[in-house]
Amino acid sequence: MTITTTSTKKYKILDPETGALDPRIYSDETIYREEMEKVFGRSWLLIGHESLVPNPGDFFHTYMGEEPVILTRDRQGGLNAMLNVCRHRGARLTRTDDGNCASFMCVYHGWTYGLDGALEYVPGEEQAYDNKLDKTKLGLRRARVETYAGLIFATWAPDAPSLEDFLGDARWYLDTEYKRRPAGFIAYGPQKWIQPVNWKTSVDNCSDWYHVPTTHSSASNALARVMGATRYTHEWNWTVPAKHAFVNGHQIAVFETTGHEAPAEEVERLGEFRANNVAASASSIFPNTVLGMRLAIPRGPLQTEFWHFALVPADATEEEKRVLRMEHASQNGAAGTFEADDIDNWRQVSNSGATFIGAQQEQLLNMGLGNAGPHDVYPGMVTDRFVSEHNQRAFYLRYQEFMNAGSWADISLEPQTAVYEGTTAEM
């Protein structure tokens, strides 16, 4: 079976010269259906973390766009991602979030699949089917799976590039978050909740520090007063030693930690410069991984299910792990202080193009036009300041490229030029 493209419609979503954005991309049902095929049907997608399925027989139920997917660890230790839809009549095989099992038996008629999706047993194979079923051709639909630093990605597209090429030089930055600690991370959760917003609003917002002093004013003030945390003001935004970098539609907030002396083991892993001077944060990986390890899973044009994982160093003490999990939940969990602030904005933005006149009013993403480019030290496209709308433009241009592409042959990849130092240089 091949993935066929049903529409050759060409979209003009964003004008890169003026930053004008068509607001119908959030609420239009036809556009949404096409996203499921052209973005989620072909991109690499984050589906989980190795710590969620550490042992043979472990499974974790996840999603690729709207497609229900079972992620498993098989007896050989391999990872598998399979469509959770029985090949007989389409019933779902597992309806639980996670667990450990030897095989998946469909509760409708009993067809049974192995941990790698192979069809192993059919009731009445001889008596009912006269031994005419070719079980080797009736395994579960499998996605390609690759990992980076414990993060598990999958794609339905046979012609997609490797995950390494897909991430490109974004990895140079992401390493400083995901490869810094020798023991790796444990993913706790996810906390899940549904909001009446389009999934894209949360991705483009990921690097929107312009909204922070206004939208998060009270949360930031409270944290500053009670816990001595940084107070996010406009002044802080204009002066903080930080940049944003963009590669292949991925975005990384990069804090320049000059003067920091990283522990020797981190220097060994990342090399001196990255260990001491580069701290990636609040990254988004195209299309729907946001703020580190969080998924914005589409559930219709005006509905998104958020999955927030707390990624905690595996070698932290139990007390440290508890504190980090609480911190995640209190700020960006379902009832987190920052989270609650954001949702209503995203809801308004999502609905802005849903009315007749509203659809005619373009949104404006022109902040910092012309103020990003290649950099001597930092790979990718790099801003000369912390606050801009480069991420929004980079994300929507990449989205437009996917929406207008007939196949991966029409989708560009930026050349990899980053130089890696340290023992974790390999993918």
Ligand code: FES
């Ligand atoms: S639908 Fe699964 S066995 Fe019939």
Ligand SMILES: [Fe+2]
């Ligand atoms: Fe926010």
